[in-house]
Amino acid sequence: MTFSPDLEARFEKLVASYPEGRTRSAVIPMLMYAQDELGAVTPELVAEVAKRCKVPPIQVEEVIGYYSMLHRKPQGKYHVQVCTNISCLLVGGEELYHHASKKLGIGHKQTTADGIFSLEEVECMGACSWAPAVEINYDFHHHVTAEKLDVLLDSLKKPQ
Amino acid sequence: MMTATPTEVTTVTLSINGQSVTAPAGTLLIEVCKKLGAEVPAFCYYEGFSLQAACRMCLVEIEKFPKLQASCTIPVSEGMVVRTESPAVVAARKDMLEFLLSNHPLDCPVCDKGGECELQDMTFRYGAGESRFTEIKVHTPEKQWSPVVFYDAPRCILCYRCVRVCDEGLGVGALGIQYRGVGAEIIPNMGDHLNCDECGACIDICPVGALTSGAYRYKTRPWEMNHVGTVCTHCSNGCKTTLGVRTDEIIRGNNRDHSGINGEFLCGKGRYAFDFNKHEDRLTSPLIRKDGQLVEVSWSEALKAVATKFSETQAAGGSFGVIGGVHSTNEENYFLQKFARQGLKTANIDHQRTGDVPALLDALSGKSDVLATTDDLYNTAAALVIGSDLAQQHPFLAYQLRANGRHHNARVYTVTPGKVREADYAAASLIYGSTAELFAKLDELRDRLKAEPELVILFSDAVKGADVAKLVAYGDSLGIKVKYVALVDYSNSRGALDMGLLPTLGPGYHAAPVSGLAAPDMLAAGLDVLWVMGADPGKGNAKFTVVQDMFLTPTAAAADIVLPSASAYEKSGTVTNVCGQVQKLKPAVRTMGTKPDLEIMGLIAREMGLNLGIWTHDHVLTEIRSSVAGYNVPLPVIQTGGAAQAQPVNGRVPLDGRPELVQSAQDTLFTSGTLGRYSKALTSVIEYPGKLYSDNQ
Numbered sequence: 001m002t003f004s005p006d007l008e009a010r011f012e013k014l015v016a017s018y019p020e021g022r023t024r025s026a027v028i029p030m031l032m033y034a035q036d037e038l039g040a041v042t043p044e045l046v047a048e049v050a051k052r053c054k055v056p057p058i059q060v061e062e063v064i065g066y067y068s069m070l071h072r073k074p075q076g077k078y079h080v081q082v083c084t085n086i087s088c089l090l091v092g093g094e095e096l097y098h099h100a101s102k103k104l105g106i107g108h109k110q111t112t113a114d115g116i117f118s119l120e121e122v123e124c125m126g127a128c129s130w131a132p133a134v135e136i137n138y139d140f141h142h143h144v145t146a147e148k149l150d151v152l153l154d155s156l157k158k159p160q
Numbered sequence: 161m162m163t164a165t166p167t168e169v170t171t172v173t174l175s176i177n178g179q180s181v182t183a184p185a186g187t188l189l190i191e192v193c194k195k196l197g198a199e200v201p202a203f204c205y206y207e208g209f210s211l212q213a214a215c216r217m218c219l220v221e222i223e224k225f226p227k228l229q230a231s232c233t234i235p236v237s238e239g240m241v242v243r244t245e246s247p248a249v250v251a252a253r254k255d256m257l258e259f260l261l262s263n264h265p266l267d268c269p270v271c272d273k274g275g276e277c278e279l280q281d282m283t284f285r286y287g288a289g290e291s292r293f294t295e296i297k298v299h300t301p302e303k304q305w306s307p308v309v310f311y312d313a314p315r316c317i318l319c320y321r322c323v324r325v326c327d328e329g330l331g332v333g334a335l336g337i338q339y340r341g342v343g344a345e346i347i348p349n350m351g352d353h354l355n356c357d358e359c360g361a362c363i364d365i366c367p368v369g370a371l372t373s374g375a376y377r378y379k380t381r382p383w384e385m386n387h388v389g390t391v392c393t394h395c396s397n398g399c400k401t402t403l404g405v406r407t408d409e410i411i412r413g414n415n416r417d418h419s420g421i422n423g424e425f426l427c428g429k430g431r432y433a434f435d436f437n438k439h440e441d442r443l444t445s446p447l448i449r450k451d452g453q454l455v456e457v458s459w460s461e462a463l464k465a466v467a468t469k470f471s472e473t474q475a476a477g478g479s480f481g482v483i484g485g486v487h488s489t490n491e492e493n494y495f496l497q498k499f500a501r502q503g504l505k506t507a508n509i510d511h512q513r514t515g516d517v518p519a520l521l522d523a524l525s526g527k528s529d530v531l532a533t534t535d536d537l538y539n540t541a542a543a544l545v546i547g548s549d550l551a552q553q554h555p556f557l558a559y560q561l562r563a564n565g566r567h568h569n570a571r572v573y574t575v576t577p578g579k580v581r582e583a584d585y586a587a588a589s590l591i592y593g594s595t596a597e598l599f600a601k602l603d604e605l606r607d608r609l610k611a612e613p614e615l616v617i618l619f620s621d622a623v624k625g626a627d628v629a630k631l632v633a634y635g636d637s638l639g640i641k642v643k644y645v646a647l648v649d650y651s652n653s654r655g656a657l658d659m660g661l662l663p664t665l666g667p668g669y670h671a672a673p674v675s676g677l678a679a680p681d682m683l684a685a686g687l688d689v690l691w692v693m694g695a696d697p698g699k700g701n702a703k704f705t706v707v708q709d710m711f712l713t714p715t716a717a718a719a720d721i722v723l724p725s726a727s728a729y730e731k732s733g734t735v736t737n738v739c740g741q742v743q744k745l746k747p748a749v750r751t752m753g754t755k756p757d758l759e760i761m762g763l764i765a766r767e768m769g770l771n772l773g774i775w776t777h778d779h780v781l782t783e784i785r786s787s788v789a790g791y792n793v794p795l796p797v798i799q800t801g802g803a804a805q806a807q808p809v810n811g812r813v814p815l816d817g818r819p820e821l822v823q824s825a826q827d828t829l830f831t832s833g834t835l836g837r838y839s840k841a842l843t844s845v846i847e848y849p850g851k852l853y854s855d856n857q
Contacts, residue, residue, distance in 0.1 A: 058336035065340070
């Protein structure tokens with residue numbers, strides 16, 4: 001399996017940045033970067049990462065099972081992640097999640113029919129000071145209200 | 161243990177429960193407590209594997225530490241004051257158990273592990289029977305991963321022992337963990353099933369009943385069985401296997417007390433492949449060919465017929481050929497060659513030769529302490545494996561080397577005809593195309609091996625005949641201490657050689673007074689009588705064939721008289737493993753109608769009126785100890801289930817004019833010569849029959 005030249009270069013640098021015999025440290029970043037390029041973690045990717053990091057494939061599976069930001073199915077173009085852990089919950093995180101769910105017409109870990117949005121109820125993402133927080137792809141949005149979320153989602157939905 | 165071994169061992173003094181102890185610095189606290197007798201419970205900690213600190217059961221109180229500490233990850237230090245059973249510790253353990261039991265089903269009355277479960281024991285010890293959790297327990301259905309491995313996720317306490325033993329111990333890495341928190345569970349490498357060694361180490365190491373064995377599950381309770389410690393009768397490694405027996409049936413094989421040379425190790429053969437013993441094809445009555453058909457007859461009729469045939473042939477000056485077994489005991493093989501040489505006055509005696517031990521002993525003449533034991537493989541600084549897919553053909557030896565690499569950073573070098581599992585941690589792994597190329601590859605390693613402080617060389621039938629002397633010369637040229645292991649295939653292949661089942665060599669590798677025919681020549685020589693004990697050399701052109709075997713092998717099916725013999729799990733006697741270590745068999749069960757080979761031979765001798773001495777195994781062992789070179793092994797050691805290395809001969813072994821005929825059967829992890837075919841456990845796994853040099857780990 002080969003990736004884009006940029007990603008190949010990145011992987012090369014990654015694998016070389018860990019000491020001999022510790023290349024398994026590269027499993028998570030490798031999966032994350034490859035997921036961004038491929039859209040999802042595929043079985044071929046698991047085998048490839050295992051090979052490049054010199055670990056049994058099952059250890060890559062363990063990582064995918066553990067980290068919720070690694071997806072086996074392709075996500076929407078915009079992956080909307082709403083935190084409902086304690087800090088966000090206290091200031092309306094749960095209501096926000098239900099609002100998004102209703103607005104997009106999809107539930108936890110589901111994707112809209114047009115493939116533009118996917119929704120996920122996530123655990124704490126370390127943005128408690130600015131709760132409630134929403135992360136869309138890699139962008140954080142702070143002090144989100146239902147109204148702000150509507151505006152945000154509508155702006156994303158427009159063809160750009 | 162993962163702790164680094166300091167070059168200079170310093171000791172520290174600490175106090176445990178008011179008792180002062182000294183221990184080497186860096187030792188884990190839990191180990192020091194154990195040595196002192198202050199047992200600290202632990203589920204995830206397992207000596208010899210990486211540290212996990214997941215179960216929190218081993219918490220102890222250490223003065224000046226603000227909180228209780230996990231003793232499995234704390235190295236001892238000077239002046240430590242430790243309490244292992246203080247009220248705070250006991251309360252903490254009780255709480256940990258409550259957590260562990262929050263989703264654990266209370267199905268002890270039907271669980272396989274009930275009665276020998278570490279979680280059950282701890283719950284009783286700390287009285288943690290009640291729970292404050294009122295939530296419904298998470299339940300998932302039981303899963304079958306292979307014919308021999310089942311997983312019941314709710315019982316799992318996620319100690320990771322199975323994951324570590326598979327990855328670190330075996331080098332297979334077939335198990336992992338999926339998801340996290342309450343949803344976490346162990347997963348097999350193929351998604352819903354396993355593709356692995358099927359060794360069952362995961363089942364054995366499981367502290368609870370989460371992993372259960374296909375052979376044993378739901379059949380009995382541990383306390384209803386008799387536990388008979390004997391020696392596995394498959395490959396030559398000679399692992400101790402403890403057979404769980406109930407009502408004359410073997411239900412389980414494991415090494416429950418971790419005694420014996422193999423500690424916690426057993427492969428699938430030792431753990432499951434005892435089932436050949438009750439295979440429906442087992443012969444239970446003597447057979448005599450009448451009108452072209454083998455028909456069942458009584459023992460007395462069969463023995464009389466054999467004796468009459470032997471006596472008549474002898475009186476008429478007829479020719480005999482005798483082929484012995486590689487699973488038979490030393491006593492049986494010794495008695496067989498004695499019967500042949502002294503009773504039948506024939507020199508035609510042989511067995512299936514799988515490794516060139518005589519050539520090694522000859523090449524090593526004059527040297528002492530040059531034969532490695534299984535312990536040496538764990539302690540040597542370096543090892544060289546030649547021509548063997550060790551993980552498949554000699555799983556215990558491979559396990560020892562891997563453990564040595566893990567614990568002592570031993571360097572392992574392999575020179576093999578294909579890729580082997582050892583390559584994943586070997587210092588160098590070379591592949592040769594032809595046997596001629598083998599020594600060229602060894603030359604490539606010469607300088608690196610010279611830099612090693614010591615070396616154990618393990619070689620298969622790829623090195624035989626004159627090459628063995630060449631290999632020993634190579635070992636000498638390194639200028640370091642070198643020990644050797646000549647790899648052989650079966651449980652008593654080594655013993656058959658030592659006992660003199662060879663046409664040119666008698667017991668202890670002394671020249672036989674007269675040289676006889678080797679097995680293939682016997683089959684072709686049109687002998688008057690061919691007598692085969694526990695072997696399947698094929699149908700020859702002998703005029704009359706007598707076979708002693710457990711099954712109707714092709715040889716037995718073509719024989720004139722077949723005598724049903726007892727298996728190694730049904731008799732006493734000693735066997736010698738690949739490293740020359742002598743161990744004692746213990747009978748676990750009996751199969752109606754069969755007799756041990758030694759008894760069969762004794763009865764034939766009696767019928768013939770031959771005096772070959774008393775034919776009980778103890779008497780024959782006494783004779784072996786006093787007459788076979790190197791077999792004066794200490795009786796107390798082997799009587800108590802230990803292993804004592806036989807040191808055969810130290811002089812030249814006469815090899816001139818011998819037919820070499822050394823050929824390994826190349827069994828895999830899932831085949832075991834004629835015996836393996838009758839083990840449903842071995843033949844039912846998807847990996848069967850397996851392939852050597854195909855390791856893709």
